[in-house]
Amino acid sequence: MRGLLASVRFALVAAGQNFTRNLAVSMAGVFTMGLIMLLVGGTLLLTHTVDAILAQQETQADEIHIYLQDSLSMRTIADYEARFSHDLRVNGVAFTSKDQAVVLAQQRGLQLQSAFNVLGNNPLPASIDLHVRTLGDLGQLNNLAKSLPIVDTSSGSATDYNPGVIPRLQSLITVTVWVGGVLSAVLAVISLVIIMNTIRTAVYIRRTEIEIMKLVGAGDWFVRWPFILEGVFGGVLAAALGATAVAVAYRFLLTQANTQTYLGITFDGRYLTAMIVLLVAFGAALGGFGSFLGVRRFLHA
Amino acid sequence: MSLAAVMPPQVGQKPDPGMRPVISFHGVSKTYPNGTEAIRDVDLAIYQGDFCFVVGASGSGKTTLVRLLIREEIASTGRIFVDGQETTRMTRRRLPRLRRKFGIVFQDYKLLPKLTVAQNVAFALQVTKPGQRHLKEKVEETLWIVGLEDKLDTFPDELSGGEQQRVAIARALVHRPRIFLADEPTGNLDPDTSWGIVQLLLQINHRGTTVLMATHNREIVDLCRRRVIAIDSGRVVRDEVEGGYLREGEATI
Numbered sequence: 001m002r003g004l005l006a007s008v009r010f011a012l013v014a015a016g017q018n019f020t021r022n023l024a025v026s027m028a029g030v031f032t033m034g035l036i037m038l039l040v041g042g043t044l045l046l047t048h049t050v051d052a053i054l055a056q057q058e059t060q061a062d063e064i065h066i067y068l069q070d071s072l073s074m075r076t077i078a079d080y081e082a083r084f085s086h087d088l089r090v091n092g093v094a095f096t097s098k099d100q101a102v103v104l105a106q107q108r109g110l111q112l113q114s115a116f117n118v119l120g121n122n123p124l125p126a127s128i129d130l131h132v133r134t135l136g137d138l139g140q141l142n143n144l145a146k147s148l149p150i151v152d153t154s155s156g157s158a159t160d161y162n163p164g165v166i167p168r169l170q171s172l173i174t175v176t177v178w179v180g181g182v183l184s185a186v187l188a189v190i191s192l193v194i195i196m197n198t199i200r201t202a203v204y205i206r207r208t209e210i211e212i213m214k215l216v217g218a219g220d221w222f223v224r225w226p227f228i229l230e231g232v233f234g235g236v237l238a239a240a241l242g243a244t245a246v247a248v249a250y251r252f253l254l255t256q257a258n259t260q261t262y263l264g265i266t267f268d269g270r271y272l273t274a275m276i277v278l279l280v281a282f283g284a285a286l287g288g289f290g291s292f293l294g295v296r297r298f299l300h301a
Numbered sequence: 302m303s304l305a306a307v308m309p310p311q312v313g314q315k316p317d318p319g320m321r322p323v324i325s326f327h328g329v330s331k332t333y334p335n336g337t338e339a340i341r342d343v344d345l346a347i348y349q350g351d352f353c354f355v356v357g358a359s360g361s362g363k364t365t366l367v368r369l370l371i372r373e374e375i376a377s378t379g380r381i382f383v384d385g386q387e388t389t390r391m392t393r394r395r396l397p398r399l400r401r402k403f404g405i406v407f408q409d410y411k412l413l414p415k416l417t418v419a420q421n422v423a424f425a426l427q428v429t430k431p432g433q434r435h436l437k438e439k440v441e442e443t444l445w446i447v448g449l450e451d452k453l454d455t456f457p458d459e460l461s462g463g464e465q466q467r468v469a470i471a472r473a474l475v476h477r478p479r480i481f482l483a484d485e486p487t488g489n490l491d492p493d494t495s496w497g498i499v500q501l502l503l504q505i506n507h508r509g510t511t512v513l514m515a516t517h518n519r520e521i522v523d524l525c526r527r528r529v530i531a532i533d534s535g536r537v538v539r540d541e542v543e544g545g546y547l548r549e550g551e552a553t554i
Contacts, residue, residue, distance in 0.1 A: 006432030021415055212411055215371070216476070217401035218428040220393070 007222065014226035019233060022202055026230075029198030030238045033283065036191035037242025040184055041279050045250055047180030048271055054173045062132050065096070065160045066145040067125040067152045077128065080150060084130055089141060092131040098122050125152045188286070195290030199231055203295050210298050220299055227295045228288050235287020236280055243276040321385060322346035323480060323511050324370065329379030330535075331365055339365040341535040343379070347513065349479075352506040354522045355515040356546055357532035363515035366532065367484045370513075371403055372396055384479065401429050404473030404481045404510075408488035410465045412457040418444065418468050419453040425472045443475045444468075447501060463494035470501060481505055483514040487521065495521060519546040 019026045068077065077095060085093045096104065101124040105112060115123060132138055142161040145151060151158035203210070213223045254267055324347040331340040339362045347353055355363050368374040369381060372388050381388045384402055391399060412421050422440045426433050433439070444450050447467040457465055466486055473481065483502060487495035499514075499521050506512045516522065522529060522545060529544030530537055539548055 004431075006427075010427055010431055208411055209413055212413065212424070212472075213428050215400060215405050215411075216425040216428050216472075217397040217399075217403075219397045222397075222428065 011225035011229055015229035015233060018202070018206065018226055018230045022205055025202050025205065026234060029195065029202070030234050030241070032194050032198065033191055033235065033238035034241035036187055036194065037239045037279055037283055038245050040187045041242050041246035041275060042249070043180055043183045043187065044275055045246055045272070047176055048268065049265060050176045051173060052268065053265060054176065062135055064130050064132065064138055064141055064145070065127040066130065067127050067158060068150055069152045070125065072150055076150065080148070081128060084128065089132055089137040090130050091133045094129045096127045096129055098124055098126045101126065192286055192290055195231065195235070195286055196293050199227065199291045199294030200297070203227060203298050207298055223299060224292065224295055227291045231287035231291025232284045233287070235283035235285070239279040239283025243279045247272060247276065320348060323349045323384055325382045327380045329369065329376045329381055331369060331374060332377045339535050340369065343537050345530065345537065347511060349511055350506070350509055351528055352503065352512045353514070353528045353530055354525070355513060355530045355532060356517060356522055358517060361532045362535040363532055364484055367482050367515055370482065371400055371405065401476065402479045404478035406466065406469045406473050406483045406486050408485040410469045412465055412468055414457050417454050417456055418449060421457065421468055422471045422475050425475050429476045439475060443471045446474065447471045462490050463497060466490065466498055467501065474505065479511065481510050481512045483512070485515055487516065487518050492520065499525065522546040
């Protein structure tokens with residue numbers, strides 16, 4: 001037990017000494033790996049954000065607005081609402097009045113005041129809004145809506161149905177996930193190669209130390225542990241640096257995006273925390289594994 | 302205090318009949334992948350307490366012999382035994398235990414420049430015997446044996462070549478090995494310093510440690526009159542109990 005504790009202490013102290021005695025080489029490795037971590041983290045977060053935006057768009061796409069004529073009575077509208085609510089393809093029905101349509105348009109940032117001044121009244125139609133169970137039913141419901149006598153065709157179309165948008169969104173989500181995945185995998189391999197070579201350089205500097213340890217009768221794992229711990233330490237430090245940079249950039253870019261666009265992206269703190277934990281674990285594993293591979297060559301020399 | 306005064310008498314070099322050698326080579330050859338035959342059909346027996354010079358010109362196979370002993374190289378054919386254990390078939394896992402039987406010094410000292418003298422010596426104990434009690438006392442005692450008790454906190458770069466070699470000897474000695482291997486330990490030293498190092502090795506041998514010293518220092522071998530194993534082109538050409546660098550009557554240019 002005393003021997004084991006002494007070995008652990010030796011490995012920890014040696015790892016710390018290795019790191020600080022060759023600070024320039026160690027920090028070069030940490031910064032290089034930190035940069036890779038920044039790229040991996042950035043890619044993950046970007047993929048997630050794009051995915052979230054697209055998912056949000058997809059949620060909105062399962063809605064169809066049936067534009068109504070201005071002259072309809074509330075009773076007629078209620079009859080049609082009830083009719084749609086009994087349709088099995090429909091998940092939810094809502095009514096948007098002309099005034100509510102103005103409010104919603106203004107929330108999306110549309111400037112309607114000049115249009116009101118020219119036209120003298122509210123040009124936006126009221127609508128019955130249907131949420132469909134499956135996106136494939138949108139086309140059929142659109143055809144049904146167009147045949148109804150209550151629809152307003154004065155603006156050119158009876159609904160806001162856009163048949164091309166759904167497949168485009170779905171393929172965009174698939175592409176984003178794939179590109180993000182492949183990019184992350186490529187970056188992971190690159191960082192493994194970089195950390196391996198950095199550790200190999202660090203190990204090369206200390207080859208005499210390894211040689212002496214072997215000659216005086218140290219076991220392979222006794223020689224390996226300080227280097228592996230040093231790799232883990234460097235990996236965690238690099239991941240912490242990368243993750244901090246990603247988190248700061250995420251906050252900043254999100255604020256900018258929400259100020260300058262109307263995407264309404266929400267800050268996903270849970271995903272960010274999970275990503276930081278993942279990056280740190282990934283950094284530790286990568287650093288440890290890179291060191292294991294780096295020192296292997298010298299052990300078997 | 303003279304070191305010889307605290308040493309036990311020299312262990313006999315002539316073994317009792319039937320005594321098991323501490324090191325033995327049986328028909329050992331070593332051929333490198335490029336075809337160079339470094340050692341050819343070597344048979345040797347070295348006993349506990351022996352002091353052996355392994356002599357020969359550069360490239361004759363002295364270093365290969367040492368490297369084969371500590372399993373830095375694996376014999377192409379033949380069998381090597383250390384302390385009754387066959388090393389030629391030993392697994393990698395068992396090598397550390399084998400190497401702990403040896404204390405090894407080299408021509409280039411192989412000291413860690415960023416560690417002090419005491420730390421360099423302690424390093425060997427920390428590696429071989431983690432958790433060793435009285436580590437400081439053992440290190441100081443060993444440095445006293447090699448005459449460097451006042452250089453504990455000095456760095457290797459601040460020492461002379463002879464002193465650096467003494468630190469290397471202390472590091473090799475601190476875990477009390479059974480066999481002491483010295484590969485050209487005086488190769489980088491002037492004659493006076495070399496003689497000091499050899500005297501130190503003789504004193505270590507007086508304590509009962511088997512010493513095997515590869516050298517091409519003729520003067521030292523001739524002065525000591527100890528066992529001489531001469532190697533030429535990888536073959537053992539002479540094995541004398543109290544020999545000189547050259548065979549009696551043999552001369553070189």
